[in-house]
Amino acid sequence: MFMGGSGELTDLNVIFLGTGGSIPTPKRGLSAIAIRRKNELLLFDCGEGTQRQMIQAGVGFHRKTKIFVTHMHGDHVLGLPGLLQTMSLLDRTKKLEIYGPQGIKAFVEAISQTVRFTLTFPVQVSEVEAGLVCEEKEYEVYATQSDHMDHSLAYALIEKPRPGRFNIEKAKELGVPEGPLWSKLQGGSSVKLPSGRIVKSEMVLGHPRPGRKIVYSGDTRQSENLVKLAENADMLIHEATFDDELMERAMEDGHSTPSMAAETAKKAGVKRLVLTHISARYKDAGLLLEQARKVFVNTELAEDFLRLELPLSEA
Ligand SMILES: [Zn+2]
Numbered sequence: 001m002f003m004g005g006s007g008e009l010t011d012l013n014v015i016f017l018g019t020g021g022s023i024p025t026p027k028r029g030l031s032a033i034a035i036r037r038k039n040e041l042l043l044f045d046c047g048e049g050t051q052r053q054m055i056q057a058g059v060g061f062h063r064k065t066k067i068f069v070t071h072m073h074g075d076h077v078l079g080l081p082g083l084l085q086t087m088s089l090l091d092r093t094k095k096l097e098i099y100g101p102q103g104i105k106a107f108v109e110a111i112s113q114t115v116r117f118t119l120t121f122p123v124q125v126s127e128v129e130a131g132l133v134c135e136e137k138e139y140e141v142y143a144t145q146s147d148h149m150d151h152s153l154a155y156a157l158i159e160k161p162r163p164g165r166f167n168i169e170k171a172k173e174l175g176v177p178e179g180p181l182w183s184k185l186q187g188g189s190s191v192k193l194p195s196g197r198i199v200k201s202e203m204v205l206g207h208p209r210p211g212r213k214i215v216y217s218g219d220t221r222q223s224e225n226l227v228k229l230a231e232n233a234d235m236l237i238h239e240a241t242f243d244d245e246l247m248e249r250a251m252e253d254g255h256s257t258p259s260m261a262a263e264t265a266k267k268a269g270v271k272r273l274v275l276t277h278i279s280a281r282y283k284d285a286g287l288l289l290e291q292a293r294k295v296f297v298n299t300e301l302a303e304d305f306l307r308l309e310l311p312l313s314e315a
């Protein structure tokens with residue numbers, strides 16, 4: 001269940017920094033989605049003006065950060081020069097990791113070679129394709145080719161399963177004294193009691209609990225690759241540039257309508273869908289939300305600075 005809670009339950013927030021498609025409007029900045037996970041910031045796309053949205057959202061410039069760029073259209077990548085400069089002016093020292101499709105390396109190199117500022121921190125740029133993009137102790141990020149242009153990617157953040165819940169009653173019953181032995185059992189190791197008895201971790205731990213999965217489409221038409229990537233996701237963030245009446249235009253430009261996004265959500269069996277990358281033509285995007293909900297009820301419409309919590313599932 002997605003119920004709010006404290007501590008461990010609210011260690012993951014999705015903050016929509018820019019939700020407009022192609023051209024910004026007074027209300028919508030260009031594509032950027034921040035995922036705050038524990039002390040880390042994962043930024044998906046970096047449209048122009050992202051740094052200012054980051055200031056307003058209070059996500060910070062100094063924390064451990066990874067940036068994942070979906071494709072090399074300006075509305076997804078032109079925020080990088082300003083962001084790199086501001087981070088340097090603020091004396092960032094931590095390494096910044098940037099992942100993106102072919103072209104991202106040359107772009108970042110061109111920024112540092114032509115724009116006059118001195119980077120104060122290492123930047124590690126990786127050009128990636130479909131497959132595993134990066135692996136950390138607690139999560140992995142995968143990419144798939146989307147249906148927008150050559151080398152356009154969609155990304156999935158997938159947390160690894162967590163150990164099962166520690167059964168305190170059971171541990172006491174088995175005579176395990178509170179303290180270091182409890183930690184060992186929680187970590188999955190067996191322990192030997194002073195009496196000589198061996199207690200295995202599976203005797204006091206419940207089933208492993210699933211991690212969370214968030215998928216971001218980038219710009220795309222409907223795509224089977226994306227359906228696969230989004231399978232059973234807790235949240236699918238999908239572009240819906242044009243409303244259903246403009247389906248042909250969407251197809252021509254490599255974009256989706258709300259119904260197309262909602263069909264992907266339905267096919268993939270996701271828990272919730274959030275629409276973003278809304279064309280500047282819609283002053284009120286309520287129509288887009290309505291169209292999506294006809295196909296997939298659990299749909300929300302992103303606005304700049306919308307913050308969604310994704311607590312851990314207790315199942
Ligand atoms: Zn775009």
Ligand SMILES: [Zn+2]
Binds near residue numbers: 071073148219
């Ligand atoms: Zn694009």
